[in-house]
Amino acid sequence: AMVSETLDFVRGDAVQEATTEVSLSDLLEDLARRYQTLGTPVEWAGSPPMTCRCRPLALKRALTNLIDNALRHGGDAKLRLYREDAGGLCIEIRDHGPGIDAAWLQQVFEPFVQLGKGGADPSQGGGLGLGLAIARACVQAHGGELLLENRAPGLAALVRLPG
Numbered sequence: 001a002m003v004s005e006t007l008d009f010v011r012g013d014a015v016q017e018a019t020t021e022v023s024l025s026d027l028l029e030d031l032a033r034r035y036q037t038l039g040t041p042v043e044w045a046g047s048p049p050m051t052c053r054c055r056p057l058a059l060k061r062a063l064t065n066l067i068d069n070a071l072r073h074g075g076d077a078k079l080r081l082y083r084e085d086a087g088g089l090c091i092e093i094r095d096h097g098p099g100i101d102a103a104w105l106q107q108v109f110e111p112f113v114q115l116g117k118g119g120a121d122p123s124q125g126g127g128l129g130l131g132l133a134i135a136r137a138c139v140q141a142h143g144g145e146l147l148l149e150n151r152a153p154g155l156a157a158l159v160r161l162p163g
Contacts, residue, residue, distance in 0.1 A: 020053065020054070020055075020056065022059070024089060025046070025047050025050055028047070028091065032044035040071055042067060043077070043079065044078075044079040052089055063135075065132065065134060066131075069131060070157070071095070074095020074154055075095065075097055076096055079091070084160070092159075093156070093157045094157075097154055108148065109146075111130055142162075143161070
């Protein structure tokens with residue numbers, strides 16, 4: 001599994017998905033509905049219609065990684081979409097867990113860095129330490145940025161995309 005995940009990470013965008021105009025509001029609605037169907041505590045209050053040009057499957061993969069992390073480490077996920085003052089779009093995925101020590105906020109984006117319970121044992125809720133690295137690479141490939149911010153309580157993953 002580790003070799004497979006590593007190869008997927010290294011290959012990155014070897015298979016190019018077409019860029020298209022996508023409703024981020026609808027994409028988040030669909031993701032939230034899927035998680036809620038599984039009985040997971042994912043909250044989405046909706047938003048006014050907002051679109052951007054992106055590769056929808058790649059962006060959905062990045063957002064899924066972030067939501068999974070929020071659920072695993074924070075116990076819940078609250079999704080929010082808004083337009084920033086500078087005109088860009090921001091998708092916020094917030095949990096109500098313990099957050100991350102400030103010294104690790106950048107290091108967690110490095111491949112194979114893991115901070116949670118379960119280590120690399122997927123049966124214990126752990127991963128391989130590639131999810132955030134893959135999510136950040138995907139967001140950057142869209143001309144955006146992925147940031148993590150501690151909140152009181154919890155952690156917020158901010159996906160900033162060009163408007």
